[in-house]
Amino acid sequence: MIAVDWGTSSLRLYRLDDNGHVCERRRSERGLQASAAQFEAVLAEEITGWDDPLLILSGMVGSRNGWHEVPYLPCPAGIDDLAAALVPLQASALAGRRLWIVPGVSDTGSEAVPDVMRGEETQLAALLAVLPRGNHVVCLPGTHSKWVSIADGQVRRLTTAMTGELYAVLRNHSLLGKLMPEDDSRFDAWAFESGLKRSRQTGGLLHHLFGVRTLGLFNQMEASALPSYLSGLLIGHEILASGVLEHTPRLSQVHLIGNDRLLALYAQALISWGVGVQRHPEDLAARGMYSLWQRRLELGSGG
């Protein structure tokens, strides 16, 4: 089968053997935005040479602005629910193949304001297939970080934090960004740690952000260290608001899913605050799509 992780800005393709092992992978810049609504043609081109008859698609490809809108599956939702809710997709340019889209998941249960994810549920499906029963907390850091509570094999609660996007808009468009060097590739561990510590003090995020300016103004921090400080500040606020530090019973670990660079930051923060972590790679998505399809076959609704 072919697993397609198709987001707004990137397209990742995996070819899996019958045991679910990735035997080939491709990566393309043709995310949904760059595909100009020519989804069938783009996909046909990107899988050239792969003749597998089954394709599973996940991510923003199933959103309102994607190829075909697939409704959110409300939580609580487990792997069976997700597997049963796969939606078939017609694609004449890919005649002879079967295509399915994984639905996103919504949380409209406990608060007046709903929350959603699309793509992350597929990474979670891979975890759900192997995690022991019981309670787990998963964090998927990113532009829109997801915090997910799992109980007895089901996604129960979902909370999104706009941490990555806020970092980017402040870096590129605010007064704070103007104080920083263009290149922020240099990570400053001390500054990151200072930002983390600051997030636990009183005053709130809106006030702490102004401190990025005054630390520079009073020469208490070099301009080149300010991006790492801002990163620590935002990640600190995200983790504090997630409630994992006050979890009852006390949490022994958080599962982290994402790229190495970002996971290192979240792991440093969580560990320094007394919570262990277990890291999982980003391409868990491919394994998730395989797990969902296997479960669908077991449920007798292969389609």
Next chain:
Amino acid sequence: MIAVDWGTSSLRLYRLDDNGHVCERRRSERGLQASAAQFEAVLAEEITGWDDPLLILSGMVGSRNGWHEVPYLPCPAGIDDLAAALVPLQASALAGRRLWIVPGVSDTGSEAVPDVMRGEETQLAALLAVLPRGNHVVCLPGTHSKWVSIADGQVRRLTTAMTGELYAVLRNHSLLGKLMPEDDSRFDAWAFESGLKRSRQTGGLLHHLFGVRTLGLFNQMEASALPSYLSGLLIGHEILASGVLEHTPRLSQVHLIGNDRLLALYAQALISWGVGVQRHPEDLAARGMYSLWQRRLELGSGG
């Protein structure tokens, strides 16, 4: 005398009579940025026809990127301290006149991260000249909102919140802004109130911001109402973090200084949360400069 309130993006000039009454006022778009470092020439032009020999200047004109950098006066600072700390300025294009710059105020006392203001201290000087002794809290909402604690005629604590700037960068550069109509002149009182209420719920600002997206996505709020919701959310978080709601002894009122539109929003929030307000107009700055000069004369250091 002429009182000059010179900020980054605007220049306001007031001509005061000997009793401190504003008899003429001018407003120009030539803030510091638009003055291209030709400060003397710009000022000489803007006061054409006003022959008063004394000019007091306040605002970012005294900052590192202004005309002449004047060091911050550390708090606690009262009107006497400010009056004594005025700095004379040489300006050959304005020969025969005396020019003075009001210093900004810094708070480096109680936390590792300093805070500063420049311009607001002059508005506060006008209040300090008339407020009864005792404790007061003043809020000056804006791009960088200032919260100031006053005790016995002195500015004791100073806290800045980047509320206005965050609103602007999210409105203009984030995914949230893309969901909103171009024109946000229509104020939606219900949406603003909803944003305020949301700010008091758990989850933190980074999570609450994502709700602006999902409320739109689930058709729970019209796109045209989202800017007011975002405004309520941010102002709510600012007020909550300011600590005024948990003040001991309980605060009967907050002094608000600023433009009518912004003050109406802060007043609505504070009043709905049980704190009274007293509003003061933005052009308190002119009266502040007059008060500072009078005090300087009384102190015998007219210069």
